[in-house]
Amino acid sequence: MHTINKDVISYRSATLDFSKILRAMIAIIPVKLSERLPGKHLMKIGGKAIIEHVHDKVSKVFETFIYSKVELPLPFISDNSPNIMSLIYNLRKNYGSFALIGGDMPFFTVEDLNTLKAAYNGHPVVPSDGEGDYEPMFSIYAGEPEPTKNLREALLTDNTVYIPRKSFSQNAFFNINTKGDFDQAVKIYEDLKKTGKIKK
Numbered sequence: 001m002h003t004i005n006k007d008v009i010s011y012r013s014a015t016l017d018f019s020k021i022l023r024a025m026i027a028i029i030p031v032k033l034s035e036r037l038p039g040k041h042l043m044k045i046g047g048k049a050i051i052e053h054v055h056d057k058v059s060k061v062f063e064t065f066i067y068s069k070v071e072l073p074l075p076f077i078s079d080n081s082p083n084i085m086s087l088i089y090n091l092r093k094n095y096g097s098f099a100l101i102g103g104d105m106p107f108f109t110v111e112d113l114n115t116l117k118a119a120y121n122g123h124p125v126v127p128s129d130g131e132g133d134y135e136p137m138f139s140i141y142a143g144e145p146e147p148t149k150n151l152r153e154a155l156l157t158d159n160t161v162y163i164p165r166k167s168f169s170q171n172a173f174f175n176i177n178t179k180g181d182f183d184q185a186v187k188i189y190e191d192l193k194k195t196g197k198i199k200k
Helices: 018-024 050-058 084-095 110-118 151-155 179-194
Strands: 026-031 063-068 098-101 125-128 138-141 161-164
Touching: 026 050, 026 084, 050 063, 050 098, 050 110, 084 098, 084 138, 084 151, 098 110, 110 138, 138 151
Parallel strands: 026 063, 026 098, 125 161
Antiparallel strands: 098 138, 125 138
C-alpha cells in the first residue's frame, strides 16, 4: 500500500499558494480491462510496455499513482471501483485535485504534461478543440466531489480552464483501443524514432 503525501490531499482553499500545489500535484493513471484489446497496457512498443511509456513520462512531472484492475510490472493500487466515474468520484474525495492521464496514450511528451500542469489555478483543466471535443483522459480534475454521469460533466464547469489542442504535440492524445490502433502506434513510434524525436 502506498503512503500518500498529506500535502497533496486538498486544494480547496482560495488562499492556497498554487506554486506549491503545482510542485506537489499528483497524477492518476487508470488501467481498466479492455474488451476490444485485452492486455493492451502490457503490449510493447519499441521494446517497452505501453503503460511503462506512460508512467515513465508522467512520473517526471507529477507524483504518480496507477490504479489498476490488472497485474502490472509497476507498483499499482488495486482498483475495485465498478466504473471510471466511481473511481473519479472517490479520487476527488481523497485527493481534491489531480491529473488524470490515460494509461493507453504512449505519445504525449513531458512538455505536454507541463503545459497541462501550468494551466492549473484551482479549477479543472482540459484540452479542447474549441468545438465541443475534449480530452477527459488528459485533464486535471478539481473542485468539490459530486456524483456525475460522465467525464464531461465532471470536468466542465463555469470555471474550467480550456487549453487549445494545438498547444500540445501532434500525437499527444493518440490512444490505443484496438489492434488497428496498436499497429498504427507502432508505425508512429518508428516514424518518431527516424526523425530523432524518440531516441533508440
